[in-house]
Amino acid sequence: MGNHQLNIEQERYSIPKKTKTFLMGMILVGLILSIIGFFAIPRGEHHDEKEGHASVETHETLHAGMQATEEHDVEEHATDDTEANHAETHDEDGTDEHATDETEEHAAGAHETDEIAAHNDQQNEIVGDVVGTKIDCGVAGCPDPAHNHHAHNAGGAHGDHHAKPWYTRVYTALLMNSYYILLISLGGLFFYCVQYVANAGWATALLRIPQGMYSFFIIPAVVVMLVVYFAGGDIYHWVAYQAQNILPGEEGFDKILHGKKWFLNKQFVFGVVPACMVIWYIIGMRLKALANKEDKEGGTWSFSKSIRSSAAFMVLFGFTFSFLAWLVIMSIDAHWFSTIFGIYHFAILWVSSLSVIMLIALHLRRNGYIKILKDDHIHDLAKFMFAFSVFWMYIWIAQYLLIWYANIPEESIYYTMRQDSSYHFFFVINVVINFIAPFLLFMTRDGKRNPKIITFVAIAILVGHWNDLYLSIYPGVFNGEFISPGLMEIGLFLVFGGIFVWWTLAAIAKRNLIAINHPYIEESATHDVGV
């Protein structure tokens, strides 16, 4: 250290008026959009017509030029729906046949909701029957869905997918957005702990940002749990199925769902998941207390204690995060499974969190805070965003390629529902926004140091992973039926996002902005990335 005299001053942040107005506006607009969206959801009575129109409107904007096919499709859909509603209980086979016929009829127009439904039924049959006839299905081709009565029954709870109540949409939008904010906010804690565990110095100037972020996470955590509790069978097929209490041999028995009872049950969902969240939160609070103590007393005691707590968090997080992803998201597609799923959601968590940290860091710097924060820190954060966009892509490819290559029906259905369906557009832009945009824009050194480009990429990543979660959740909840993201989804995203950012900024404003007694603060202040 010698003769270097570093003057690092303590700073206090207060949320600028402009920012408050902006966030207030964001929340208000979000609220208005959600309310409009809420009333625009087709209700039960007028289910058929309204749903048709709503889906066409949004659809059109996305697939201009496919109008004709679409409208035709909607009419078909409507009749089909009516039939399903009236004749469901005693004429399931009939409905099914209808769907299958339609598939043949419109083989050219691949973007059909009913086609997907048919696909999906077919899949359910395959899955339902897999234990007995896996080899038949895989090698000799699957039996015709319309004529396979037993298999159709195996679909169980899925037979009634046209009858999802209208408010399912509300639950799903809530689940998606609260889960997303939960991930981002939890990512703050992960970032904080990584710095300690890796003994890293460079990010010390930034540490209060992730700390502000994770102070919020208990709120989306509660919302997620409430949605899971109240939505129950509307979102999760397995909940609806278990409520029916079908015994082996009875009509509608589903071997697979039955076999998953030991894991997919209320005790696990409402025992394990909240328990994990509480433990994460407690460690987060402990780390915050240690940081406060360090601010007051100095010394390295808090530092070494923080390392221990961080290590404890990393281990617990590593072993428990998957439970969150499995129980809350993967179990939506209850028949489906993928070992990499937890890591995939971790990738979403990490890269979106980094983007939020980046945006807040830029905001603080723009307003003259954290004087020791230099281009070099921003550059390094941008490198992280770059690296973990690539990481996300890697994990995405690992899952997609292996499932595509092996082409086992009960696994590939997941992508059939997302890729060969009306979700196709979102499926493609998912990769474009989340990988190609950051990859190209952050390739150069200048790109990683230019606030405008960085802001663009960060927002792209945040929107991109919102879309990513949309693809994870919606096709599963609505059995492949195309539900375009509407005003409510966007509105709730703005509401949750606005509250989250406000809360984070308020938490940052409450405390000293600089971890001035941190043993690595000088390293961070003199951080230099070189070339």
Add this chain to the structure above:
Amino acid sequence: MHQIDSKIRPRLIQGDKSITDVSNDICRPIENKATAAWKLGFGISLLFLALLGGTLFWTTWTGIGVWHLNNTVMWGWDITNFVFWVGIGHAGTLISAILLLFRQKWRMSINRSAEAMTIFAVMCAAVFPLFHMGRIWVGMYWVLPLPNAFGSLWVNFNSPLLWDVFAITTYFTVSLLFWYLGMIPDIATVRDRAKTKSRKFWYGFFSMGWNGSARSWHRYEIVSLILAGISTPLVLSVHTIVSMDFATSVVPGWHTTIFPPYFVAGAIFSGFGMVLTLLVIARKVMNYEDYITIGHLEAMAKVVMLTGTLVGIAYLTEFFIAAYSGVVYEQYAFINRATGPYWWAYATMMSCNLLAPQVFWFKWCRTTPWFLFMMSIIVNIGMWFERFVIIVTSLHREYLPSRWAMYVPSWVEVGIFLGTMGLFFTCFFLFAKFLPVINMSEVKSILKSRE
């Protein structure tokens, strides 16, 4: 402003070394006569290398039937050893490339030997698929996708086995370049200090006219950074594709989406195990304890613990998802792994890879060299068994019980494996004698890191 290192960070190089001390210490093995210990070790390695030659000759002469592979277990020790050696290579690239990108300066004392290890390990790995082809002389045209005179006979581009050929050869080439490029300034140092004619000639030849000008250094650093940038995705791709050799199939126990990241974590784990094995010994024998300090060993122990735990999480995830999936074949594959005739392999794998590294939560375990050496051996054994478990126990129970079989290696297979050990250590002994084991020029740059 000059970058400041925190006071609480220990010095990376101990013992108050001056720049001259570094040159003297690191050139010593090159400039002095070989020690008795070196001669002994080298001699033993040569014996094993001869064993490799003998067993490979026998395999080629008699045919692949001298291995105990059968129709059910068509991959055995050969592919186990192949994956084992490829995995070991990963630590070198991780240390030299990824830690360079992360600006981790502790890498500077160990990257040279770790990279050398990478290259030798990939060479050992290559032996297995090459000789598994049986008639190796016709292999060249299967492996290289060249248009040929045999009509429309092309390699199968859909096959991960072919991707593997590309991935590994690219990886080998880039690693070799990276290693050699990093060594040029040090070879020039040896050249400048040389007192014999032949040394002056050879080191002069291989230093490619390095003159140490600012421009040379500038280019050196830029090229290092670019090569590090290329190596990073490469190292991930190599074991990813190795994992796809298995995971793209529909064999229960192989087809699982977590394989790519899990194989990469396992590779880094095994690689660090091998780096520890080599360096704990080398620092003692060559008197490099001030360069490869306890701090370095501790950092490596932490990486071992981290990656070991990641691999452990992957094992548990696989097991869990197999149970959860409801696919009876998957469930059986995993139950069979844990309780079937090869349960001992599974138990070894679990205890060596997941449980054993947890001792590194204790500082004593991370900082005691003899204990670290022991642990590194355990890690090596554990990772070998991991591959054995994945390959053999997944294969030996086919869909049809009439095809069930057991697999025990023949003496030839064991001989080839021991022989590759010989190849590996022969190369490493030569490296330790004739090349600077530690990156002198980089280490010199961090001597006074805390002034």
